[in-house]
Amino acid sequence: MKRFYLTIILACSAAVTLPAYAAMGNMQGMANMGNANNMAGGQAAKAQTFIGHGRINSVNPTGTVNVAMGPVKALGWPSMSMNLLVQDKATLNSLKTGEIVNFDFAKDAAGGYVITRISPAEQ
Numbered sequence: 001m002k003r004f005y006l007t008i009i010l011a012c013s014a015a016v017t018l019p020a021y022a023a024m025g026n027m028q029g030m031a032n033m034g035n036a037n038n039m040a041g042g043q044a045a046k047a048q049t050f051i052g053h054g055r056i057n058s059v060n061p062t063g064t065v066n067v068a069m070g071p072v073k074a075l076g077w078p079s080m081s082m083n084l085l086v087q088d089k090a091t092l093n094s095l096k097t098g099e100i101v102n103f104d105f106a107k108d109a110a111g112g113y114v115i116t117r118i119s120p121a122e123q
């Protein structure tokens with residue numbers, strides 16, 4: 001029975017992450033994104049936190065924010081707009097469209113990217 005429940009949990013986690021993946025189809029300059037896994041490599045990648053800066057395009061009821069973000073050199077990403085999951089759902093309520101933010105994000109177990117900390121940037 002334990003194995004059965006574990007499967008359910010994994011399936012749910014994948015379903016939550018799917019919208020983020022779907023949104024990536026709209027992004028420009030995503031050629032480098034697939035390399036992020038290889039570049040960071042193995043166990044170290046899971047714990048690695050990246051720093052982002054950008055403007056919020058939308059706060060979505062699915063628990064993601066769409067951010068027009070600057071380049072992330074550590075990942076080889078150019079500037080782009082993308083959907084990122086927000087780990088702490090309570091912080092979604094404090095975010096507004098058009099707001100300039102600084103955030104930390106990391107790769108989650110399902111291979112998506114999740115914001116672990118986000119705050120208004122000083123302008």
Ligand SMILES: [Cu+2]
Nearest residue numbers: 027033080082
């Ligand atoms: Cu992206």
